Amino acid sequence: MTTIAIPEGSLFGLDNLPYGIFSTADSEPRVGVRVGDSVLDLSRVFEDDIVFAEPSLNAFMARGRARWDEVRAAIKELVAGDVADEAVFAVADVTMHLPIEVADYVDFYASENHASNLGRLFRPQNPDPLMPNWKHLPVGYHGRSSTVVTSGVDIVRPCGQRKGPNDPVPVFGPSIRLDIEAEMGFIVGVGSPMGSRITPDEFADHCFGAVILNDWSARDIQAWEYVPLGPNLGKSFATSISPWVVPIAALEAARIDTPVQDPEPLPYLKGTEKWGLDIDLEVEWNGHVVSRPPYAQMYWSPAQMLAHTSVNGAATRTGDLFGSGTISGPEKDQRGAFIELTWGGAEPVQVGDETRTFVEDGDEIAISATAPGPNGTRIGFGEVRTRILPAIGE
Incomplete structure (x- = not known):
């Protein structure tokens, strides 16, 4: 024994x-x-x-x-x-292996800091960096479940169409603006039938646990394709998650209020339970810490995300995975995507003895996370670690 x-x-x-x-x-x-x-x-x-x-x-x-x-x-x-x-x-x-058979994958966009930063980058002429719907509903897109992998699985640099500002026509080739998105992922344990709804206060009855999630993003491919229907090939080539699933029951001490939501959400997004989460993430680029995103800053809670997913009567299933969207705080060293951290590539960051704007071949990215436990303790999610391989044919 x-x-x-x-x-x-x-x-x-x-x-x-x-x-x-x-x-x-x-x-x-x-x-x-x-x-x-x-x-x-x-x-x-x-x-x-x-x-x-x-x-x-x-x-x-x-x-x-x-x-x-x-x-x-x-x-x-x-x-x-x-x-x-x-x-x-x-x-x-x-x-360790992929912990779940992924049924569906939806990724949200729940950080006001992240959404505001991207608004300032992409729409500098607009006085309000947020789109008109952003504070009324958890914005998301439907991803590709077949390319969700676990920590340690190398990712091949994606190829696709892109059109830079000086390109007269689109060109095809490897992404040159490969990015990460440091997120948390939530896993549905018990689904709901088509035509029903899950309320925010039913979250813990349906959500089994949480993982760290890296929503890989080819920003140049994404920029050319996303109008009018949103992300597709710029996102669908890979999503990485940590191998250990922390039970929702283990996060009791991490539960906090979300930031003040103004305007007040519609009734279907309101619950009586606190489902903001005090989780601290850390992003390493080739072994050097470059960012510490705070999940506590997230505007929309995972309970609201799940409620929004099902409010139209869509069915949910065991193994459904939904991501929080990039986690970013108000400070530069709290930004969870390199497009923010380097301000669209205009402000390279120091990574050891080198500088970087976007992820290069051979780079290794590791994201870890911890949260409060009972009586002043901490609990861990482990890490999701990934190395980038050259594009096919390169």
């Missing part, structure tokens, strides 16, 4: 217990939970429940909130004692 040691100050203590899909050299992917520097194999702990032998969290998530709470309580009780040796693995000895 083994006693799982949790180092003092660990971001993965009993108040966190994030779920993921892991494998070892001689085994198939299955469900695990991280405890300190160990992974607890739930397929061996709960041998009678086949959902934990599955290669994704979907079957477990579909069981619903009562089962999520039951399993979480059982894990806490189990870890307080001794655990069978064969059910415990060192984090360093496992391979």
Whole structure:
């Protein structure tokens, strides 16, 4: 038998217990939970429940909130004692996989700082940098679920059409303005049937947990294609998420009010529960920290995003993923996209001994995040780390 040691100050203590899909050299992917520097194999702990032998969290998530709470309580009780040796693995000895089978993917645009910065960049002639609808509803676009990957999966530089200010006609080739968007992603555990709605106060009954999300963006491709219908190829080539899914139940101490929403949202976007979240992100570019975006600044909460997604009667499903949109604070070193950080490329940033405007081949981007836990502790989301490979044929 083994006693799982949790180092003092660990971001993965009993108040966190994030779920993921892991494998070892001689085994198939299955469900695990991280405890300190160990992974607890739930397929061996709960041998009678086949959902934990599955290669994704979907079957477990579909069981619903009562089962999520039951399993979480059982894990806490189990870890307080001794655990069978064969059910415990060192984090360093496992391979992590995409934690969910992604059903649908929607990405929002919920940071007022980010939206205002882009408005000033793209529409400097307008006195108000925000579009007229922005403070009335959570703006979003429908992404491509088949290109959601997990941390450690390299991304090939996308190709597409672009038209610069000096190009007489569009040209085709690799994106030269490849960007990141530091976000949080939220995962639907229990869906809703077509023709129904999810209210903001029903958020925790439907949302299983949260991950770090990097919404990769080819800004030059996006700029040429997005009018009139919005992002397509400039976004659909890749979205990266962290492998550990932090349960919504673990974020209780991180819940705060959103910033003041003025004008007052329409009734379907109003709830009685606080679903702003005090999460701190950190963006590394080739090993150097260049930004620390604060999620606490986000104008629209994830509960409002999910309510807006379903208000027209659209169905939601187990495994639906929705991103927060770029997280940016009011300060320059809190901007969550490089198009903001370098002000459209006009203000290069120092990355070690080099300067950068947009992501170059061979660059590695890592985004990590932590949040408050009970009694002054912190919990962690791990990281999403990605390296950029040259475009096909380059």
